[in-house]
Amino acid sequence: MFRRVVRASKFRHVFGQAVKNDQCYDDIRVSRVTWDSSFCAVNPKFVAIIIEASGGGAFLVLPLLKVWQIPENGLVTPLAEPVVVLEGHSKRVGIVTWHPTARNVLMSAGCDNLIIIWNVGTGEAMIQLEDMHPDVIFSACWSRNGALICTACKDKKIRVIDPRKEKIVAEKDKAHDGARPMRAIFLADGNIFTTGFSRMSERQLALWNPKSMEEPISVHELDTSNGVLLPFYDADTNVVYLCGKGDSSIRYFEITDEAPFVHYLNTFSSKEPQRGMGYMPKRGLDVNKCEIARFYKLHERKCEPIIMTVPRKSDLFQDDLYPDTAGPDCAIEAEDWFDGKNGEPILISLKNGYVPGKNRDLKVVKKSNVLEGKLAKKADNTSPAQSKASPHPCTQNEGKLEELLREVKSLRDLVTLQDRRIAKLEDQISKVAI
Template identity: 30%
Template sequence: MNRFKASKFRHTEARLPRREAWIGGIRAGSVTSCGNHVKASCRWIAFNAEAAGVLGIVPLECEDGGKRTVSQLCCHSDVVTDFDFSPFDQLLLATGSADEMVKVWRLPESGQDLPGSAGLTLKSGGGPVDVLQFHPTADGVLASGAGKRVTMWDVGRQQPLTALDSHGDQLQSLTWKRDGRLLGTSCKDKKLRLFDPRASPAAFQSVPGHENNKDSRLLWMGASDCLISVGFSQMREREVKLWDTRRFSGAMLTVALDTSPG
């Protein structure tokens, strides 16, 4: 008797959408940054364009069966390093840039012109804004990372709530847990940190992460307490590590993605 139960997904396969649903002919940029290169809300898709400081904006749904029009949003005076849509307002887009600014834009309903200026500009300080992300459960709270500092912003009041200054080197990634209680960060000092920003001062734990200080990224595993980190080993091979944040010490699992030569 077979000890392993056959998966109900064993015969599934991916199906490409019809060609009419494709979005083609887009000239995306190749910006080197720690942030995202494409994000979507229920209304819009945003992506890095070729020109510095510009995002490409495409409506998710085309009207009357017509073709989607790619528009350009001139955001910053330097490279757009990261951007994120608010989970509470599908027309609200935050952008960060190498010009050390965080801007918040209100995109129009489909078929209308894009805004010529940001609704809100926040001066981050500390260097280029490398990463940013809206809080998943608190409306109007935005985390941005610049240099060695993470700043929590109250977008409605246009002021910082708190700053997390416990990093030893440049930030590479930040991610909110789905319930918003914890914030994880990865850093060029090869450490992962876990913050409770509600504590005063903000409480945190740190553990050794990947052995190479090349770019790394953190992601929460659904609604669980598990954190996934993607980075590089000492031999510059890509690897994925799985962490249990309830016992935040060594990684539970390490998977090498590259095969060593020889």
């Protein structure tokens, strides 16, 4: 049905193209965990991929959440200590997502059917949404300003939750009749976009108004494949990209106010099926080449970037393709959000390309929280004489000294590696000369 509709749209001729092999990331053992996740997270600096490891990745099965601070210029040596450890879930955690506008606010959902909202800056579990989901939570997504959450659950219900009031404000039973997993995301206008399966096992997509969820605004059947459709949404262009687990294609649709509201645009197809997918934020794209989306497709042992481009010949900045987009800076602090305040995303212009600001390290102020037991135990191991002889300024100096020593060690290790490489190259040159 989608292919029969021809309508005017600047995105109708968007085409996808995989990069050359020398621009791919090879020899990556992508995780085989049977979880319908994207397995990949991307920002303009780094690509993070869940990989196979001895034991299968212990952090997936332990009731711990570890938050790590990646150095500005990447890793020189392996990270040994997280910035903070969050404890609260009783089973493995499958969903972790940062608040879109409040600093240090993190949402997690686990196989214990529990959603926890954390203040990562203090290590505290501030809100626990219990008894709302009787079964596994398939997806959880913030609204654009982070005031609400929409979830998709194994009980076939879509729920809209006000997390600070700990209240369900809207829900839809049997949003998709099929037994396979659903996904639900908020759109910029407040509507909800879902993917799921029909009773006949056809893959579906639907659009809902959370103020009136009796009937969908629009619903469409796609095909009979069994791969869960993962939606990736561009709030600037109102384009939704659907990547099916195990598929070898990416379908994309434009959301408008005109019937049928969800308009098919095109499909990118390739030979290899995808095991997961990462999605680059808009500020990480090349605006000079009219790139409007970039995906990082996970193969069995490779990560392949795929670039979506609008075909235009002009070298000028395309204002209609790149309206001001959400930047990395937070509008409000965690404490403000927990006190009931909301903040809209802080927008930035991409006219001259994205220029990263000063790196902001995560600062953890340890209060009386879930970490208290560990801190008390550590304090007990310190003698009274040491405690009296260590005033607060001295502790700060010791912290700075340890940080400098770690940096010196990293530089020393880097120099050692370079020395070895130079010696190896000199040895090869001498052999060639002989």
